[in-house]
Amino acid sequence: MNLDQIFNAAQEAFLFYKNLPGKEKGEFLEGLAEILEENRAEIVPLAVEESNLPDGRINGELGRTIGQVRLFANLIKEGSWVEATIDPALPNRTPLPRADIRRFLTPLGPVVVFGASNFPLAFSTAGGDTISALAAGCPVIYKAHPAHPKTSHKVADCIHQAILKAGLPSALFTHVEGGISEGQALVKHPLAKALAFTGSHTGGKALFDLANQREEPIPVYAEMGSVNPxxxxxxxxxxxxxxxxxxxxxxxxxxxxxxxxxxxxxxxxxxxxxxxxxxxxxxxxxxxxxxxxxxxxxxxxxxxxxxxxxxxxxxxxxxxxxxxxxxxxxxxxxxxxxxxxxxxxxxxxxxxxxxxxxxxxxxxxxxxxxxxxxxxxxxxxxxxxxxxxxxxxxxxxxxxxxxxxxFKGVPTGVEVGNAMQHGGPYPSTTDARSTSVGAYAIKRFARPIAFQDMPDELLPDALRNDNPLGIWRMVDGEWKK
Amino acid sequence: MNLDQIFNAAQEAFLFYKNLPGKEKGEFLEGLAEILEENRAEIVPLAVEESNLPDGRINGELGRTIGQVRLFANLIKEGSWVEATIDPALPNRTPLPRADIRRFLTPLGPVVVFGASNFPLAFSTAGGDTISALAAGCPVIYKAHPAHPKTSHKVADCIHQAILKAGLPSALFTHVEGGISEGQALVKHPLAKALAFTGSHTGGKALFDLANQREEPIPVYAEMGSVNPxxxxxxxxxxxxxxxxxxxxxxxxxxxxxxxxxxxxxxxxxxxxxxxxxxxxxxxxxxxxxxxxxxxxxxxxxxxxxxxxxxxxxxxxxxxxxxxxxxxxxxxxxxxxxxxxxxxxxxxxxxxxxxxxxxxxxxxxxxxxxxxxxxxxxxxxxxxxxxxxxxxxxxxxxxxxxxxxxFKGVPTGVEVGNAMQHGGPYPSTTDARSTSVGAYAIKRFARPIAFQDMPDELLPDALRNDNPLGIWRMVDGEWKK
Structure with missing residues (x-):
């Protein structure tokens, strides 16, 4: 497939996938978690071989990777992450009536993810960036890190098995191999809507500049490391x-x-x-x-x-x-x-x-x-x-x-949880308003949209009158479930 | 004052102001709302003269401006907007214990705001950008629109009266006049941490490029209009x-x-x-x-x-x-x-x-x-x-x-409320992940920070064990008050 075919397929997959209930998306991710676990015996030796990292570390990293997949599965099955906010109509307000306005977070579109060499699993093919983008409702075009091609390929297979098992379009995830110019071409494609990267300052900054020079600039989440004083x-x-x-x-x-x-x-x-x-x-x-x-x-x-x-x-x-x-x-x-x-x-x-x-x-x-x-x-x-x-x-x-x-302990060992913030002021990242680890990472791949006077049956479930998802919502200024 | 003096003073004001309780910041904004109302008879004729807009429209726009100030005052007095998220320590977890991690939104720092010609009040000196930045905890360096200098000057006076009344540092708000090069110099200053703009595509895009070319790129919220089909x-x-x-x-x-x-x-x-x-x-x-x-x-x-x-x-x-x-x-x-x-x-x-x-x-x-x-x-x-x-x-x-x-009515007449989304995909704005109208506008000027094992008495009130602010917080995965 050439790039246009890849992105067109991802875009069509997006238009279908984004409107699926969080429950279905979550089940797809749960399926992926199981498949990764089932393939542990094959994945670990490949990653050990390609990273020189010891068996114990890689086993732990796979556990962390699977834990991340489950965290996001639970988050989207529960569903409150979309910040549903409802200001009901006030037809009798003076001097002017108020329309019915409902806002929530909607996924951005196809996301380009670059894998990291230092985490062949947790920040790579099925790592935090890929999974949080898929959880948000975005297809992923994944640029494999050339340092661990076999590991990446194997994990990509697992993702495609999970897609197949869930009956979803295979263009939800595309595994792309290549060097710098292949990576740049992905970032330049008009249908790419965001970019996530973990790696060096040089690499991250170059991608940031490239993304901003596009006819339509797109958000760049580059985690470029720091000295952690x-x-x-x-x-x-x-x-x-x-x-x-x-x-x-x-x-x-x-x-x-x-x-x-x-x-x-x-x-x-x-x-x-x-x-x-x-x-x-x-x-x-x-x-x-x-x-x-x-x-x-x-x-x-x-x-x-x-x-x-x-x-x-x-x-x-x-x-x-x-x-x-x-x-x-x-x-x-x-x-x-x-x-x-x-x-x-x-x-x-x-x-x-x-x-x-x-x-x-x-x-x-x-x-x-x-x-x-x-x-x-x-x-x-x-x-x-x-x-x-x-x-x-x-x-x-x-x-x-x-x-x-x-105020205690050491900076290494980043907990994957709700309160984690992994991302800081430039130059540690290109977007200090985001985290690449933990539940809030999902928000990187969404943007708010408001519906005004939309007929109830056309509204997304998260915004319908009867709250069929039972999620937390702000209704007329009050948080309610 | 030269630019360095302006920004150094703003930065010092920031380090003091950001840690004030939301209640005090909110009272400052309420004071401003009152002062704007008291000065209605002077502000309206100036804005009418400088904008050619009729008296009724300008009176309405001032009402909307004051309403916005009150909306943000209430939002920060209530305090839940900071997304306080607490994962308490799990000292007995195996294989590894979990540290105590607490996350909330902290203000970005000094913000440069550019006024709009078409809203001499609601999107100008004390408009939505200025007020949401001040509400978030950020000082504002405001570049007045040359189309309505007298109005801008008068409203800036009101803001300084409110600062004085609240006993806050005057560098919380600086009114800067000038043309394109003065505006560019503000964006280039190293202590500027974000930029808000409402106006033409040409103007917005030029500022976006400039902000991205800085040694430290900063977020740009440029609302550049659209054709609203x-x-x-x-x-x-x-x-x-x-x-x-x-x-x-x-x-x-x-x-x-x-x-x-x-x-x-x-x-x-x-x-x-x-x-x-x-x-x-x-x-x-x-x-x-x-x-x-x-x-x-x-x-x-x-x-x-x-x-x-x-x-x-x-x-x-x-x-x-x-x-x-x-x-x-x-x-x-x-x-x-x-x-x-x-x-x-x-x-x-x-x-x-x-x-x-x-x-x-x-x-x-x-x-x-x-x-x-x-x-x-x-x-x-x-x-x-x-x-x-x-x-x-x-x-x-x-x-x-x-x-x-x-799905009903017309796009003009943007409601100022919790659910409003005023901002869309490029080229309508440079950051579709944000809104420039409504309560969520405050989030543009904040970023998350996590505290790990911080002693309780040093934590911000929003994150302390006893929840002294009584705000909504996510504690161990559950929303609680």
């Missing part, structure tokens, strides 16, 4: 130096540092810097170097580090050791906050298990740092309870720079 | 020919045709075309030509018509009469659907009281038209109840092309 306060570090070093190194090196929420930047008070650095170094000794996703990623990691090694502001606590080029060895550099503040290059993401430890002098410097910081997916604050009492302004500043603010 | 079905026209002609001409010529929702395109079945055209012509006789907003708008109107007059596909039922260049005289041209489908120029907006009557032959042609149509703010369907029963596919197609779909 951790701020350590003195008392906390004094009390828990070793435990925090362990937690930090665990998060930094998880999956060979190849997570969007990998903490690549840690701010440490001067008096505690030496002890903390020592504890980190000790932890590093326990970390075996492991292969990265593919040689290109390892090469980019070592190139980025090499560039930083020419900077005299940095003191290297541990230099990465590129003995096996595919392996991602840990690295840590230390810098004074005053130097760090002088150049934006020090907060550029290095994809891998590298962190920069920034040593700060006082609270004024902390505020300067917060103001200087780029947009992040997450920011973590490690402080004793009492240390936070005078930090309201600092916390206020941090809120402006991230999508998720943590 | 009306589709007439045969039986309906047979029954109500004269009444519909009257309704159509009334909507077309309201405010000398200078509304975003002005119906500039009407589709009529061939058998009824002659009778309907006759009835429209009769109605035109009763319409006195009236001055447009300013000479530039009248000139653009006549230039657009002149361009169309060279097209031989058009048969002119009534040619506009530019005898007094400032006056907007009505005009009507007829075209066959097959010709209309051949050139996109026939659906370009002509701002003023001009309409194109497109004569269609059958239902297949109607579907072609629906597919060919550009994105619209509104589409209206005039049909007998029975005529709609077989039109589900056609209605389905229309839904893809608009933000509001009407």
């Amino acid at each position: 951790i701020f350590c306060f003195p008392e906390k570090l004094k009390k828990e130096n070793d435990a925090l070093a362990k937690a930090f190194v665990g998060s930094l090196t998880l999956g060979v540092g190849q997570f969007c929420t990998n903490p690549g930047l840690i701010f440490v008070p001067k008096a505690q810097a030496a002890a903390f650095e020592k504890a980190i170094s000790d932890e590093f000794n326990d970390i075996a170097s492991a292969p990265m996703l593919h040689p290109g990623i390892a090469e980019a990691y070592y190139n980025s580090l090499q560039l930083l090694q020419s900077r005299e502001e940095l003191r290297w606590v541990k230099v990465a050791d590129p003995q096996h080029l595919i392996n991602g060895s840990t690295a840590l550099a230390e810098i004074k906050a005053s130097d760090w503040l002088n150049d934006h290059i020090f907060q550029k993401e290095v994809f891998g298990a590298f962190a920069m430890m920034v040593v700060y002098q006082n609270e004024e410097e902390l505020q300067e740092i917060a103001k200087h910081l780029h947009g992040q997916l997450t920011i973590t604050v490690w402080a004793e309870h009492e240390e936070l009492q005078n930090q309201l302004y600092f916390i206020n500043l941090l809120e402006e720079k991230c999508g998720r603010l943590l | 009306i589709f007439c079905f045969p039986e309906k026209l047979k029954k109500e020919n004269d009444a519909l002609a009257k309704a159509f001409v009334g909507s077309l010529t309201l405010g000398v045709g200078q509304f975003c929702t002005n119906p500039g395109l009407i589709f009529v079945p061939k058998a009824q075309a002659a009778a309907f055209e006759k009835a429209i012509s009769d109605e035109f006789n009763d319409i006195a030509s009236a001055p447009m907003l300013h000479p530039g708008i009248a000139e653009a109107y006549y230039n657009s018509l002149q361009l169309l007059q060279s097209r031989e596909e058009l048969r002119w039922v009534k040619v506009a009469d530019p005898q007094h260049l400032i006056n907007g005289s009505t005009a009507l041209a007829e075209i066959k659907a097959s010709d209309w489908l051949n050139d996109h120029i026939f659906q370009k907006e002509v701002f003023g009281a001009f309409a194109m009557m497109v004569v269609y032959q059958n239902e297949e042609e109607l579907q072609e038209i629906a597919k060919h149509l550009h994105g619209q703010l509104t589409i209206t369907v005039w049909a007998e109840h029975e005529e709609l029963q077989n039109q589900l596919y056609f209605i389905n197609l229309l839904e893809e092309k608009c933000g509001r779909l009407l």
